[in-house]
Amino acid sequence: MNRTIRRDPRREWIARNRLHPEHTGSMDETAHPDCWMSPGGVLRRDPHAVGFIGANGLRRIDRSGTQQGARAGQGTAVSPEYQRRVVAIPSDAPVIAVVPDLPGGRLSSHDRDVLGLARQLAGDSHAVLAVVFGQPREAGFGDAGVDRLLHMDGEREQGYAPEARLTALAAVERHYQPRHWLLPDSRLGGGELGRRLAARLRERPATRVWQVVDGQCMQRTGSGQLDLRGPCPRILLAAEECADPVLDTNHAAEPVHLNQESVSAYARLEDLGLVAVDPAAIPLAEAEFVLSGGNGVQDWEQFHALARVLGATEGASRVAVDDGHMPRDRQVGASGTWVSARVYIAVGISGAVQHLQGIQTCDKVVAISNDPGCDMVKRADLSVIGDAGAILAALILRADHYRRGAQSDAA
Numbered sequence: 001m002n003r004t005i006r007r008d009p010r011r012e013w014i015a016r017n018r019l020h021p022e023h024t025g026s027m028d029e030t031a032h033p034d035c036w037m038s039p040g041g042v043l044r045r046d047p048h049a050v051g052f053i054g055a056n057g058l059r060r061i062d063r064s065g066t067q068q069g070a071r072a073g074q075g076t077a078v079s080p081e082y083q084r085r086v087v088a089i090p091s092d093a094p095v096i097a098v099v100p101d102l103p104g105g106r107l108s109s110h111d112r113d114v115l116g117l118a119r120q121l122a123g124d125s126h127a128v129l130a131v132v133f134g135q136p137r138e139a140g141f142g143d144a145g146v147d148r149l150l151h152m153d154g155e156r157e158q159g160y161a162p163e164a165r166l167t168a169l170a171a172v173e174r175h176y177q178p179r180h181w182l183l184p185d186s187r188l189g190g191g192e193l194g195r196r197l198a199a200r201l202r203e204r205p206a207t208r209v210w211q212v213v214d215g216q217c218m219q220r221t222g223s224g225q226l227d228l229r230g231p232c233p234r235i236l237l238a239a240e241e242c243a244d245p246v247l248d249t250n251h252a253a254e255p256v257h258l259n260q261e262s263v264s265a266y267a268r269l270e271d272l273g274l275v276a277v278d279p280a281a282i283p284l285a286e287a288e289f290v291l292s293g294g295n296g297v298q299d300w301e302q303f304h305a306l307a308r309v310l311g312a313t314e315g316a317s318r319v320a321v322d323d324g325h326m327p328r329d330r331q332v333g334a335s336g337t338w339v340s341a342r343v344y345i346a347v348g349i350s351g352a353v354q355h356l357q358g359i360q361t362c363d364k365v366v367a368i369s370n371d372p373g374c375d376m377v378k379r380a381d382l383s384v385i386g387d388a389g390a391i392l393a394a395l396i397l398r399a400d401h402y403r404r405g406a407q408s409d410a411a
Helices: 009-016 109-122 162-176 190-201 300-310 318-322 353-358 375-379 388-410
Strands: 035-037 043-045 095-098 127-133 148-152 181-184 206-213 216-221 226-231 235-238 254-256 289-293 313-316 343-347 364-369 382-385
Touching: 095 109, 095 162, 109 127, 109 181, 109 206, 109 235, 127 162, 148 162, 162 190, 181 190, 190 206, 190 235, 289 300, 300 313, 300 388, 313 318, 353 375, 364 375, 364 388
Parallel strands: 095 127, 095 181, 127 148, 148 254, 181 235, 206 235, 289 313, 289 343, 343 364, 364 382
Antiparallel strands: 035 043, 206 216, 216 226
16 A cells, blocks of 8 residues: 655645635645644644634734634634633632732733733642732733632722732731732832832742742843742742743632721822823833824824824834934834833834834734735734724824813813
């Protein structure tokens, strides 16, 4: 019997060409499997099978783990509920406490990485307890790996209140006695609060932790050039990408309560509120809300008006800077400034490789373009296809209407 493996180049070409009329029929499991065994006994995988085909026919790779589209060629969507395994931790199980930053009231990518590390340390024998302050707007704590949710909504913990929050965490320590404390080592408050907590509990923390294996934690030191290995302490201040976020399990995120009397404390610091800052004065690398314009912007006065209405920091592509529409310090990209904004709106930017490199750490990217096939649209979390001038004018009107409504409600 001839065991020579034969290939059909035409069928492989049809499988790669999604516009071919026979493309759907060539993508079944027998003709194009995700993995197969080679004649040499090596398991081969198809990298093109990663992701799913969106409604516009473009391949999407959903890094959040909840694919909202179908696998290539199958035509049926996969519901996220059926992708996740429900995990229930006993109510009397010991806990691992996590204090996320929750910028804007929602879990950031850094918070999800820390929760993934906590889930890795907890396993099936410990529960992950998330301690949140303020008024969170996050609805996916269970999908992020949280088993117990402790909401501290007292007035003393609002705003910048490290002493009041530290007192609350000390009460959590007395009541739950967590095996580990995990906080993001960030500038949003987690780094400072974690160090204060370590001093209060007389524990030596591990900072800038990026990996925990077999009871040993790896810390990044020496300006990020060296790694320090040591025993895993109780308090871990974790860096970004310290672990993979939870993608395949669903947890209860059961609300728990703590006696507020044990949390009361005299605060020597008083938060006087936020100070109004001109968005144009914020350095581009530190801005959280960036409105960036490119070659597709025809009316730059309208672009500046929208930035003022939205309160966004202005950025630009290299083409717009070279044409003299924006100063050089507002250029976004590998040859300009790397931005890490929570919201990045790209107007009329096609998405060159250098520009995409400069926004790779942005949380949410919105693309406004008249080209549905450009690279920026493929990168964006939300895309608006149409004339940029008309879309900007509609945004200005909508923002003005929203502000007038808010002012009338306040009056």
